[in-house]
Amino acid sequence: MSATLELLRPLPLFTALTADELGKIAELCESKSYESGEYIFHEGEPGNRLFIIVEGGVRISRQIPGAGEEALAVLKRGAMFGEMAVFDRSERSTDAISHGGTTVLTISRSEFEMLLEFNRDLGYKVLWAVVRMLSGRLRATNDSLRSFLALSMF
Numbered sequence: 001m002s003a004t005l006e007l008l009r010p011l012p013l014f015t016a017l018t019a020d021e022l023g024k025i026a027e028l029c030e031s032k033s034y035e036s037g038e039y040i041f042h043e044g045e046p047g048n049r050l051f052i053i054v055e056g057g058v059r060i061s062r063q064i065p066g067a068g069e070e071a072l073a074v075l076k077r078g079a080m081f082g083e084m085a086v087f088d089r090s091e092r093s094t095d096a097i098s099h100g101g102t103t104v105l106t107i108s109r110s111e112f113e114m115l116l117e118f119n120r121d122l123g124y125k126v127l128w129a130v131v132r133m134l135s136g137r138l139r140a141t142n143d144s145l146r147s148f149l150a151l152s153m154f
Helices: 002-008 019-028 083-088 109-118 120-152
Strands: 030-034 039-041 049-064 068-075 095-108
Touching: 002 019, 002 049, 019 095, 019 109, 019 120, 049 083, 049 109, 095 109, 109 120
Parallel strands: none
Antiparallel strands: 030 095, 039 095, 049 068, 049 095
16 A cells, blocks of 8 residues: 555645545555556547556557557656546547556546545545646646747748
């Protein structure tokens, strides 16, 4: 359990949590392993779990019609992925593929939501962490669009 706590502690969603609260999150975690090249999830599938990399890597990619796979990122140990579809109850927006063999911790949406519902203080802290995370992503997207638009003018 302590290895799980060490992996969860630095994640932006959980940094504000007490040791007790972090322990409750750790209790929800299940370990799963994937062979190199194995799909963890496919774009368009329902998003019912989030993932945290324990060992190995994960390639996040999309299929581009007429061009094939476009790798968007390769994530390493300690990275969290798949959380967007869990938070907005939407479909997966990308593929996630094991890169060199991968072990992950996974948390199901239903168990995560139940914990946040019944523990309001924990839910409040996680909610604000999600707001900060999404705001950061929106700022990064705005910066990327600004750069793209500036380059396209030439």
